Amino acid sequence: MGNIRSLEKVTAWDRSTAIHLLSRTLFGFTNEDVNFALSMSIDDYVDNYLLSDLHEPQSPGFWVNDTDSYNNSVRSRELTYWWYNLMLTQGHSFREKMVLFWHNHFVSELSVVKLPQRMYHQNRLFRQNAFGNFKELTKQITVDPAMLIYLDNTKNRKEDPNENYARELMELFTLGIGNYTENDIVEAARALTGWQVEGLQSYFNPDRFDDSQKTFMNETGNFNHEDIIEIIFKKPEVASYICRKLYKEFVYFEPDENVVDQLASIFRDNNYELKPVLSTLLKSTLLQSEEIIGAKIKSPIEFIISLTKQLKLTSPNYEYMRDIANDIGQTLFSPPNVAGWEGDKTWINTNTLPARHIFSDRIINGDRSPLKILEYARNYESSEDAEKFIDEIADIFFVYKLSDGRKEYLMELLLDGAAVYDWSTYNENAEARLISFFKSLCRLSEYQLT
Amino acid sequence: MDLRNFIRQLGMLAGAGAMSMTIGNTPLRAFGKSLYKIKEVNGKVLVLIQMSGGNDGLNTVIPYEDSLYYNARPNIAISKSEAINLNSLTGLHPSMQPFKEFYDEGKLAIVQNVGYPSNNRSHFRSTDIWLSASDSDEYLNDGWIGRYLGNTVANDSNYNLDHPMAISLGSTQDTLLSCTCQSGSMGISFEDPNQFFQLINGSSADTDPPPNTVAGHQLKFIKDIAARSIRFAEIIKEKADTINNQVNYPNTDLADQLSIIAQLVAGGLETPVYLASIGGFDTHSNQLGRHANLLNNVAQSLGAFQRDLEALGVADRVVTMTFSEFGRTVEQNGSGGTDHGAAAPLFVLGSSVNGGIWGDNPDLSDLDGSGDNKFKFDFRQIYSTMLRDHLGAGPDDMENILFKNFETLPLVSVKHISSGGPRAFELNQNYPNPFNPSTRITYTLRLPQVISLKIFDVNGRLVKTLFNGYKEAGTFHEFFGGLKYPSGVYYCQLISGSYRKTIKMSLLK
Numbered sequence: 001m002g003n004i005r006s007l008e009k010v011t012a013w014d015r016s017t018a019i020h021l022l023s024r025t026l027f028g029f030t031n032e033d034v035n036f037a038l039s040m041s042i043d044d045y046v047d048n049y050l051l052s053d054l055h056e057p058q059s060p061g062f063w064v065n066d067t068d069s070y071n072n073s074v075r076s077r078e079l080t081y082w083w084y085n086l087m088l089t090q091g092h093s094f095r096e097k098m099v100l101f102w103h104n105h106f107v108s109e110l111s112v113v114k115l116p117q118r119m120y121h122q123n124r125l126f127r128q129n130a131f132g133n134f135k136e137l138t139k140q141i142t143v144d145p146a147m148l149i150y151l152d153n154t155k156n157r158k159e160d161p162n163e164n165y166a167r168e169l170m171e172l173f174t175l176g177i178g179n180y181t182e183n184d185i186v187e188a189a190r191a192l193t194g195w196q197v198e199g200l201q202s203y204f205n206p207d208r209f210d211d212s213q214k215t216f217m218n219e220t221g222n223f224n225h226e227d228i229i230e231i232i233f234k235k236p237e238v239a240s241y242i243c244r245k246l247y248k249e250f251v252y253f254e255p256d257e258n259v260v261d262q263l264a265s266i267f268r269d270n271n272y273e274l275k276p277v278l279s280t281l282l283k284s285t286l287l288q289s290e291e292i293i294g295a296k297i298k299s300p301i302e303f304i305i306s307l308t309k310q311l312k313l314t315s316p317n318y319e320y321m322r323d324i325a326n327d328i329g330q331t332l333f334s335p336p337n338v339a340g341w342e343g344d345k346t347w348i349n350t351n352t353l354p355a356r357h358i359f360s361d362r363i364i365n366g367d368r369s370p371l372k373i374l375e376y377a378r379n380y381e382s383s384e385d386a387e388k389f390i391d392e393i394a395d396i397f398f399v400y401k402l403s404d405g406r407k408e409y410l411m412e413l414l415l416d417g418a419a420v421y422d423w424s425t426y427n428e429n430a431e432a433r434l435i436s437f438f439k440s441l442c443r444l445s446e447y448q449l450t
Numbered sequence: 451m452d453l454r455n456f457i458r459q460l461g462m463l464a465g466a467g468a469m470s471m472t473i474g475n476t477p478l479r480a481f482g483k484s485l486y487k488i489k490e491v492n493g494k495v496l497v498l499i500q501m502s503g504g505n506d507g508l509n510t511v512i513p514y515e516d517s518l519y520y521n522a523r524p525n526i527a528i529s530k531s532e533a534i535n536l537n538s539l540t541g542l543h544p545s546m547q548p549f550k551e552f553y554d555e556g557k558l559a560i561v562q563n564v565g566y567p568s569n570n571r572s573h574f575r576s577t578d579i580w581l582s583a584s585d586s587d588e589y590l591n592d593g594w595i596g597r598y599l600g601n602t603v604a605n606d607s608n609y610n611l612d613h614p615m616a617i618s619l620g621s622t623q624d625t626l627l628s629c630t631c632q633s634g635s636m637g638i639s640f641e642d643p644n645q646f647f648q649l650i651n652g653s654s655a656d657t658d659p660p661p662n663t664v665a666g667h668q669l670k671f672i673k674d675i676a677a678r679s680i681r682f683a684e685i686i687k688e689k690a691d692t693i694n695n696q697v698n699y700p701n702t703d704l705a706d707q708l709s710i711i712a713q714l715v716a717g718g719l720e721t722p723v724y725l726a727s728i729g730g731f732d733t734h735s736n737q738l739g740r741h742a743n744l745l746n747n748v749a750q751s752l753g754a755f756q757r758d759l760e761a762l763g764v765a766d767r768v769v770t771m772t773f774s775e776f777g778r779t780v781e782q783n784g785s786g787g788t789d790h791g792a793a794a795p796l797f798v799l800g801s802s803v804n805g806g807i808w809g810d811n812p813d814l815s816d817l818d819g820s821g822d823n824k825f826k827f828d829f830r831q832i833y834s835t836m837l838r839d840h841l842g843a844g845p846d847d848m849e850n851i852l853f854k855n856f857e858t859l860p861l862v863s864v865k866h867i868s869s870g871g872p873r874a875f876e877l878n879q880n881y882p883n884p885f886n887p888s889t890r891i892t893y894t895l896r897l898p899q900v901i902s903l904k905i906f907d908v909n910g911r912l913v914k915t916l917f918n919g920y921k922e923a924g925t926f927h928e929f930f931g932g933l934k935y936p937s938g939v940y941y942c943q944l945i946s947g948s949y950r951k952t953i954k955m956s957l958l959k
Contacts, residue, residue, distance in 0.1 A: 152734045152785060160784010164734045167572075167790075177572055182820060252664065295665035297672070337502075337729075339574050348672055350638040350679040351646065400665055405658055445672040449665060 007284045013042040023399045023450045025094040027087040028306025046282045049092035064120045067199035076116040081318040087305045095130045102126035104340040106141045108150035110333040118146040119333045134272040145197040157208035163189040176241045187216040191223040239264035252292045253344040294400025294449045300330035320368040324359045328352040360442035373434045386423035400449040413437045493871045497724045497770040503732030507777035507794025512541040518814035522781040545746035548753025559861050562809030565793030565825030576775040581626040593626035599636035600629030601850040608872040614638045614682045616723040619707035643690035647683045689717030696761035704728040705751035716762035735785035769800035792822035830856045842874035844896045877944040877951040884956035888931040898922045906941045932957040
């Protein structure tokens with residue numbers, strides 16, 4: 001394990017490597033997806049599929065350009081279902097995971113922003129820049145209507161500066177705490193004055209702009225928001241801050257600072273273009289190292305969407321998915337606060353873990369889904385051979401490899417007292433056994449890891 | 451009384467009990483089972499109310515004779531005529547009427563200017579500081595409550611481990627309840643006891659040991675949570691089902707959380723710490739109406755909670771305290787709001803609380819470098835007070851919890867309580883043992899309390915009462931002489947309130 005922490009490119013592109021890569025970059029996958037990835041080289045797969053620039057998807061409806069607040073709650077549901085659907089149907093693209101990453105980075109909350117339309121347009125901005133240029137995204141999000149409202153920058157004007165956005169821009173969005181002074185916040189707030197929102201548009205109002213000299217991070221000038229961002233991005237900490245966050249999200253929750261430094265230097269060398277960083281990371285031995293395989297706790301959305309995809313449900317019950325996502329701590333467009341969802345162990349507690357189990361139970365027994373378990377099982381080549389079937393299912397459902405003991409336990413559930421050679425999905429009680437088998441499978445603690 | 455009952459009363463059912471005597475302080479947890487429960491429940495309970503976002507202290511407790519206050523806040527100050535009058539200098543926000551009643555009844559303490567040196571104005575950092583009880587420049591990975599539970603309650607052989615040590619009402623578990631000494635959270639969280647029970651029903655814990663890898667550690671964490679949910683769900687439902695709330699609560703999340711806490715406390719759950727929370731205090735803009743609603747929610751919800759506790763007969767045991775990561779700027783901003791500030795008042799509510807206003811109104815003519823309120827009380831002084839005077843933590847425990855000594859405030863009356871809880875006293879093994887003819891029994895009281903010290907024989911008959919009455923805090927000795935008694939096993943029991951501790955002694959002639 002000499003170079004486990006290395007960003008060198010993997011040499012082995014095999015089934016377990018592919019399964020791990022897919023589990024971190026997609027919202028769930030099927031057997032067919034793994035085979036597809038393995039039909040080409042890892043370079044080809046990462047650069048031409050995961051990181052490819054897809055067309056923009058259709059919007060959830062004409063209402064996204066309406067400025068009224070008619071039917072807000074219906075629209076916000078439609079918006080969530082629309083995003084769920086994208087997560088389920090964007091094939092081999094990494095884009096939706098990055099959109100969620102940005103949603104959790106440049107946080108806004110629907111309850112403050114009021115109009116789902118504004119959240120849609122912000123989401124669109126994330127999608128357009130999902131793996132584009134981070135500096136550019138920062139400039140655009142600064143004048144994004146939802147963000148302007150969310151962090152009070154519409155109220156920030158020459159006579160009465162409001163520091164809320166200036167602070168979070170540095171503390172949470174770019175530099176991290178400790179890399180700026182309280183005075184930098186005061187000066188940045190002045191440079192960020194003048195922006196207002198009308199309906200779904202933001203605009204610059206020169207009358208409210210503090211049109212005078214500011215001294216920000218030892219530079220003096222009549223700065224506006226773009227100047228401030230340019231100055232912030234001169235600091236090396238920006239690249240480290242973002243790369244650390246990418247590491248925590250896609251590799252492991254406790255970052256290796258040495259690797260973060262290496263990624264950050266790639267990020268700076270490429271003038272904050274994300275693709276070179278992501279491409280290196282996704283192909284690296286680091287992401288593929290034994291050490292981190294299965295070491296990520298699934299976020300609620302990952303958990304819900306990946307189960308849906310694993311079970312090949314084409315018309316899932318979005319309403320139920322949204323209700324459960326809410327119960328287990330991740331309502332899209334409503335992060336808990338400006339720092340976003342914290343992730344990792346905070347996802348799992350004595351309340352949310354049982355709720356995750358209830359979700360998988362109800363999806364599998366058809367109570368809240370159109371699942372036909374027999375048909376589903378028969379999709380697998382191995383469906384009539386209990387041992388092979390368990391192996392094949394475990395391969396797709398678990399990134400964290402199951403012990404032999406766990407597989408035996410699953411086998412007992414599947415056979416329910418019968419002999420191995422007697423197993424068939426055409427047995428009289430096969431349906432009940434399959435339901436109990438899949439329910440228990442998803443209740444294994446290992447299923448929460450990816 | 452038959453022998454079995456007697457031994458039950460002593461808390462020494464064969465097995466776990468016997469072991470606890472021979473190996474002293476080893477936590478019973480290590481044996482995977484808890485002592486037979488004999489004590490009635492009257493342990494103290496601390497309820498923490500987290501007001502997230504940074505509550506505007508100046509508009510909560512109003513210094514209405516201070517012109518500097520009105521100068522700094524031309525549009526959003528609360529006028530003297532609006533404020534609820536507490537005394538000639540200080541008032542309460544008009545939407546906090548229930549608090550005025552508690553103030554008049556001497557049940558509400560207002561501690562002014564609580565904060566810490568080198569105030570941090572980041573929500574997240576300052577919240578971490580409050581939850582972990584760290585210094586401003588110190589980074590701790592666990593919480594003060596977690597350290598209290600992990601270092602003291604978890605090691606207390608009298609604590610009933612069938613009951614969770616802390617409960618967080620709400621869907622996220624907090625830094626607050628975690629302890630690195632026990633590698634994880636000391637508490638559990640849920641929103642509703644019935645729902646929690648239903649969720650758990652049908653799960654089973656698994657016992658495969660996870661490997662010692664990064665992923666294995668994650669798996670162990672999830673397995674532990676799974677096991678913990680199963681363990682506590684039943685008792686929580688049982689306790690909640692026992693009790694009906696005696697008052698009507700307002701229809702808010704905070705009130706829901708508090709009504710459940712009241713049921714659990716009155717139902718006999720022995721959990722010593724609860725956390726409830728309410729968000730939205732980050733009032734950067736148009737704060738007047740929003741802040742009024744928030745404070746109204748807090749006052750009405752806590753008001754109902756306190757009255758409910760009183761009606762349920764458990765109010766003597768419960769103290770509720772509020773906290774928020776910081777106060778807000780003295781000056782209003784241009785958006786009709788206030789920005790992140792520094793020191794602010796907090797509330798301590800309860801029947802055993804020494805009501806009143808502790809400390810002076812903020813000195814608005816003497817602000818810190820950023821123009822914010824200076825702190826006069828370190829927030830850890832309040833924690834220290836709660837730990838020592840309310841929960842009964844000993845002076846030695848404080849080193850593991852708050853790491854240094856913080857002067858306590860007389861916020862909680864310690865004199866008239868019948869028992870400070872199981873941590874308030876200690877009974878040592880007699881010396882010599884076995885003995886003939888006499889032996890010395892040493893015990894320590896961490897608080898002044900009414901106690902009795904009695905000797906029983908193996909048949910449960912009272913042999914002798916060594917002491918019965920009020921004692922100041924301190925370490926004491928009593929002697930027991932066995933001249934006129936036969937050889938055999940004797941039990942010495944120290945009783946305080948409904949807590950008791952017992953040692954086994956052998957008279958060998």
